[in-house]
Amino acid sequence: MAVHLLISVLIISLASFTYASDPAPLQDFCVAVKDAEAKVFVNGKICKDPNMVSANDFFFPGLNVPGNTSNPLGSKVTPVNVNQLPGLNTLGISLVRIDYAPYGLNPPHTHPRATEVLVVVEGTLYVGFVTSNPADPNVKNKLFTKTLYPGDVFVFPEGLIHFQFNVGKTNAVVFAGLSSQNPGVITIANAVFGSDPPINIDVLTKAFQVDANLKITPCGILIVYVLDIYVEIEPCSLLLMIGMADFCVALKDAEAKVFVNGKICKDPNMVSANDFFFPGLNVPGNTSNPLGSKVTPVNVNQLPGLNTLGISLVRIDYAPYGLNPPHTHPRATEVLVVVKGDVFVFPEGLIHFQFNVGKTNAVVFAGLSSQNPGVITIANAVFGSDPPINVDVLTKAFQVDANVIKYLQGQFWWNID
Ligand SMILES: *[C@@H]1O[C@H](CO)[C@@H](O)[C@H](O)[C@H]1NC(C)=O
Numbered sequence: 445m446a447v448h449l450l451i452s453v454l455i456i457s458l459a460s461f462t463y464a465s466d467p468a469p470l471q472d473f474c475v476a477v478k479d480a481e482a483k484v485f486v487n488g489k490i491c492k493d494p495n496m497v498s499a500n501d502f503f504f505p506g507l508n509v510p511g512n513t514s515n516p517l518g519s520k521v522t523p524v525n526v527n528q529l530p531g532l533n534t535l536g537i538s539l540v541r542i543d544y545a546p547y548g549l550n551p552p553h554t555h556p557r558a559t560e561v562l563v564v565v566e567g568t569l570y571v572g573f574v575t576s577n578p579a580d581p582n583v584k585n586k587l588f589t590k591t592l593y594p595g596d597v598f599v600f601p602e603g604l605i606h607f608q609f610n611v612g613k614t615n616a617v618v619f620a621g622l623s624s625q626n627p628g629v630i631t632i633a634n635a636v637f638g639s640d641p642p643i644n645i646d647v648l649t650k651a652f653q654v655d656a657n658l659k660i661t662p663c664g665i666l667i668v669y670v671l672d673i674y675v676e677i678e679p680c681s682l683l684l685m686i687g688m689a690d691f692c693v694a695l696k697d698a699e700a701k702v703f704v705n706g707k708i709c710k711d712p713n714m715v716s717a718n719d720f721f722f723p724g725l726n727v728p729g730n731t732s733n734p735l736g737s738k739v740t741p742v743n744v745n746q747l748p749g750l751n752t753l754g755i756s757l758v759r760i761d762y763a764p765y766g767l768n769p770p771h772t773h774p775r776a777t778e779v780l781v782v783v784k785g786d787v788f789v790f791p792e793g794l795i796h797f798q799f800n801v802g803k804t805n806a807v808v809f810a811g812l813s814s815q816n817p818g819v820i821t822i823a824n825a826v827f828g829s830d831p832p833i834n835v836d837v838l839t840k841a842f843q844v845d846a847n848v849i850k851y852l853q854g855q856f857w858w859n860i861d
Pocket residue numbers: 512513514515
């Protein structure tokens with residue numbers, strides 16, 4: 445009884461640690477000091493002197509370069525988290541590029557600290573995730589799978605075991621946002637069968653209910669995972685048990701009878717893979733508007749599976765000299781990858797913009813650290829509110845003639861979203 449209690453307490457504390465989201469920032473940014481330069485260790489990283497911070501601290505180049513997939517799994521993850529991009533420290537988000545050779549696999553793994561929202565840029569991927577153990581021991585862990593094509597978006601909820609398998613004859617490429625500056629990865633096969641020192645054989649024999657002499661190569665077990673996922677990973681998903689729900693797929697506002705912070709959850713028994721899926725992000729947005737740019741959002745309003753998971757995605761298209769005008773996201777940090785390669789961070793709540801200075805169209809994908817980041821376009825909010833802000837207030841705030849304010853208030857302010 446006492447032992448049982450102890451184990452329960454252990455699992456509960458483990459679970460609450462596992463599910464802790466990144467802490468909210470307490471200042472505009474806290475650019476990470478390199479570990480080698482830090483003299484004390486903290487949760488996250490120590491901040492660089494803000495006076496020494498420059499734009500390069502929020503910048504990472506080269507995500508246009510394919511990862512080398514010449515390895516037994518045929519896949520390669522190129523991470524852009526706080527270890528590569530120090531400006532992400534305290535901001536609760538990061539990005540990866542993943543390359544897959546034909547039949548390449550990103551094997552079953554979890555991110556202990558992050559939800560992942562992925563967009564396919566190239567290729568055909570069979571993806572899936574498995575829920576944590578149900579309360580009823582007679583009910584199995586549920587597998588959700590989907591085949592994805594370019595432009596498709598899929599969500600892997602925080603902490604759940606998931607995989608991607610390139611089922612096409614060509615290479616595949618994805619970009620994915622993750623809701624932590626340092627999501628962590630636990631590859632199930634490596635953690636269970638490849639730990640140092642190895643886990644006691646009796647423990648694994650009993651856990652997997654196989655003969656102690658059965659030789660299971662890491663690749664062998666991976667194939668088994670893809671074909672029959674929950675039987676094999678059950679012992680590992682013990683760690684993910686207990687705690688909050690795996691997901692809370694949003695009910696459409698029109699179907700909800702009460703209003704809450706976020707959205708009401710759909711009946712979990714009615715949830716399917718399509719609730720975590722959004723197609724069509726390969727289609728360019730229509731930039732024929734006064735600003736020459738178009739944001740295509742994939743947040744909880746388009747993809748109900750994102751509810752409670754603290755992340756979303758956008759595609760932004762820019763015509764030549766197109767502008768995404770100065771704006772803020774009141775609830776999110778944004779980490780943006782220009783499809784041609786560079787990454788940049790816009791810290792939570794700060795005013796930012798993007799301007800296409802090239803002669804050709806531009807495309808970016810960006811992860812945002814909220815299911816519903818919100819947008820406040822500065823010009824629209826200040827000069828285009830309904831009803832208008834009192835002219836005297838704006839005249840004094842901007843220290844210009846009242847006629848200038850009236851002129852600005854008379855403009856039609858194009859709403860980027
Ligand atoms: C890719 O990795 C393999 C195996 O490590 C190596 O032999 C090969 O040279 C690498 N290719 C490139 C282009 O770096």
